[in-house]
Amino acid sequence: MGTIQPKVAEPSDETALVHAAKAGDISAFEELVKRYDRNVFRIAQHITQNREDAEDVVQDAFLKAFQNLANFQEQSKFYTWLVRIAVNEALMRLRRRRPERMVSLDEDIKTEEDSMPREVADWAPSPEQLYTQGELKEILGKTIQGLPPSFRTVFVLRDVEGLSTEETADALDLSIPAVKSRLLRARLQLRERLSKYFKNRTGGDGKK
């Protein structure tokens, strides 16, 4: 069984762009915005689950990054630093929207039991054969919304955006074991929930 490959590569000229932006070159910063705005939007939308909040997070995260470029020590990649700012902005908006619920990356929810596999039927035919693209997006969106924000954030950074475990830990201020533990539980919980839609139903039509 093959492994999952990361999808983000580090552009070689990024350091030069960051240095130019630090010196006040707006067009260099514009290049950084163009490079990462899609990623920041995806992360923000995954965390906040709200389109307007995600738009605001994109604007505020890049503005904060610009305002604080002088403080960026370049001990991590620019992107990891930007993600850290964006995640904080997104969590802040989530807290505002759901003041009745504590939203924290430190929460370690429930016991290991919530991740124990119960559905053990294989997925066949493939989800793409069972559902249209629109239906699939709805299922995936609904399913990931059900995860606690702390799990959702780790899953999005690691598996959707392709950050390494170390980069994710750095961006979220978590230990590496905490990232790994949350990632495992996020993956297993998503798998469990998706299995309800995608599991092999011999003799059935496959759809709910």
Next chain:
Amino acid sequence: MTCSDFLQELTDYLDGAIDTQTRAELEDHLQWCHNCYVVCNTTKMTIEIYRDSKLYELPEDLRDRLQAAILSKCKSHKNGCAETPVRRRSSRSKS
């Protein structure tokens, strides 16, 4: 190796972040444990389907608008001006 041991190593196994001996033990377990094989396979599919789904892609028109807003704010900041709030599209503004 028990199924519980297998699950603990699943993330590192799928990420390829595992030593040769542990990998061999996990793959030996997969040979005879159908449940773990299915869990492993469907977890891998879960990751792939989210990675490929293009869920929450940024539409180009919104992207242009956001980029313009960001750069305008950055220029205002650089020039020492107060930041001007960015107006949302009228269809989304509250009445």
